[in-house]
Amino acid sequence: MTTPAAPAPASQRLDPAFVRLALVLLTGVLAVVFDTTIVNVAIDTLARDLRVGVTTIQWVTTAYLLALGMAVPVTGWLVDRYGGKVVWMSALGLFLAGSIGASLAWDASSLIACRVLQGIGGGLMLPVLTTLLVQAAGGRSLGSVTALITFPVLLGPIFGPFLGGLIVQHLSWRWIFWVNVPFCVAGLILAWRLMPRFPGTGKARLDAAGLALLSPGIAAVVYGLARLDTDGGFGHPSVLVPLAAGLVLIAAFTIRARRAGDRALVDVRLFRVPSFSAATGLLFLSGFALYGAMLLVPLYFQQVRGQSPLTAGMLIAAQGVGVLASRGIAGKLTDRFGARWIAFTGLVVVALTTVPFALAGAGTDEKWLVAALVARGIGLGAVTIPVMASSYEGLERSAIPHASIITRTAQQIGGSFGTAVLAVILQWSIVEHAGHGTAGLAAAYDVAFWWSILFTAAATLLALILPTRS
Template identity: 35%
Template sequence: MTTLQKNESSPPGGGGGGAGDKLDSKVLLVAGVVVLGGIMSILDITVVSVGLQTFQKEFEATSAQVAWTMTGYTLALASVIPLTGWAADRFGTKRLYLLAVALFAAGSALCAAANSLEMLVAFRVIQGLGGGMLMPLGMTILTRAAGPERVGRVMAVLGIPMLLGPIFGPILGGWLIDIASWHWIFLINLPIGAIALVYAALVLPKDHVEPSETFDWVGVLLLSPGLACFLYGVSSIPETGTVWAAKVLIPAIIGLVLVAAFVPWALRPANIHPLIDLRLFQNRDLSVAVIAMSLFAMAFFGASLLFPLYFQQVRGESALDSGVLLAPQGIGAMITMPIAGMLADRIGPGKIVITGIVVITVGMGMFTQLTADTSYAYIITALFIMGLGMGASMMPIMASALATLREHTVARGSTLMNIVQQVAASIGTALFSVLLTNGLKDITARTPDGIKDQMGDAFASVFLVAAVLIAVCLIPALLLPRRKVKAADPTAMVGH
């Protein structure tokens, strides 16, 4: 077993549950570092999505070609996330966090300087390598800082960038492109990155590691390209319109074979330090949380792409106005997230998540009645209700997984949860893109009003699938712990 980051295990604020019930100032300072990095990473994804049409005009490219600016980032993310747990154990979370921020900022500067689409895609990959480490590292840093008794509250803090990114990304991106140029959607990351670097250098505790873990070369050669190939195939589904195209099947199958080959390798008794510790699945609470997170990410993140498309394609709104219309969802989540985090720590995440899933299902169900002229009051109300549910669901699920882990397994557990979320969100995005595309194909009306009506019906049908998927999340949610989380029992953990 590696002797890990002794000072990090006893972080500022006296994590590990001995610091009292509230998040003290030192833990909140550490949380500020993590939130800043998370905002920088997640905001960038949604900001760039607004610039896709601009990239088409600027580089005289097709929509499929400019989509690589998103796909390249996602593939880099998927490739680097598995390495994060090992690297955090090996080099320390502070050093790695500073490297991730610097890499992301450098990639942003290079993207702004790109003069061809090929260069932009290549530099987006560099961005993705930095961005992919920020969220799992943030989870690790915050969980260690606060301890298991307060992990629900720190997960609520970590949820802030996940909420703000999708809301303010389109608004910020549209505004920057309108008043300046597309280069500024990348240049905006430089001052944020500089502040994050200085902030992290001053606030994060010094790394004290005794590196002894060997690097799992076989694991990285199987898992990282396996995830990248699989996600490449899945992300090609919207472009091809079918899962049976060679562009989808060949990389996806290769990816699945590589990932499948990783499983027995990681579980070999002789492999005491696998790249991803699959023995963590012997922890019941973590396993249930992973299943719940998979279903939730597929449904929620997949369906999230439908909202701006509905506003723009059916209602004729601009990207900027679409972002503003989505704000009620974030407001709802920001109301319930801190309350849910506090209650999850006190009574366990199970009851909180069940309530949140029911509320999201109600909100998503309201969208099954969508038409081309549904009142904005109705839509805003539905989005607000969904936000209330999301704030009580997503981060408590993650908290239930991480709260039972010991210090030296937190990095591996947070890495595992981020891989699951990334893969599930990509699958959900592809699924709902194909469902919507196929639904819009059947539109045959000749008049503009008739087309709009049928488009509204197509969106409503896809939202029905999303509502059913969200409702299915209740099954694993019923198995989440409904008790106050206690410090992890070292004899209960396996794999180390």
């Protein structure tokens, strides 16, 4: 299953064929990454224009996440059965069809149906992207490879809300879906012309029983977490029942998969590799540091500082500047020194640069908060790249699709869980500080930011298990 990983020379460069493949794949996946976060900004507008309530319109987001979660586990089998190029182009075509359908939707039901189609395509594309690029790299320069893979994933939650706010403020909500079309069309043309076939063995048999356990299990967990903020707590039946059912299904799949070995839909024996287990755990916890905090920061600027959604999006883009500044050097340092100390340092930076928000009041100078966001982005870029790279350290080629599925699932559930938990903490804190005006609201956000710092601190301990190079 695994082989010892040889240290990669610091001078090692990615060959032109790999870079060309990366550009082809990233062109298509940009639509998926930005679409996920852009739509969230338009929920209120969609509810008004389609004349439906919040309980109906929230399915525009929930249905997409459920379809995405259910599609992820089957990607390994599809790639082995039909080949990487066929699966990639089919998934991109599904996402394109869903985007066009959503832009032409005539009511909430048609929009939700098209979002399901988008979710299936997006759920297939993200792990296939990772699988093909890591396999094409052949285990070399994983830090630099991961810097390429995570480039759009890191930018989505940062620039997506800004782009969404710009579209909603100046254009029709339908342009939120039309903007996907050029990326999808260009991605399909480039893949058809430039992408190798990546043929599969055609021998893998679908683990139907495993699929019947894992896909509904992931979907149930994501659904329960999506209801957490709406229904106000873990004790509500609409949250507790799907969460419990999903965890039981995932546990049953894990037990069955351990016995099935490489015949399982996902090879859970990868968790025997310490670096992979630590990386997966960190990817889960990164949901609190990245997605959870990205819920708090724009709301803080709007509710406490009185900024418009567009201005808040522009301020958050400062964090994207930090991410861009650190991603290249983080990849090179990971290839040279290993993941442990790069990720550890990045997490410390993330925790420390969140402290200004936890100490901020309604009158705190905004320029210091923007500077903290830039530094926080540097830390985030230094975390994600080494963690992702270490999850593939020493794995054989046949194990990479399984690793891609597990890491993508950990990121998705971690992001949903981090966002939901911090949303509930914020809600409880706002109730506790009610009646104290803007100062009370600022104090409520302080509490939520301290919890975010605590979760980040827990992740720093897990980072010490990651591999390093002598």
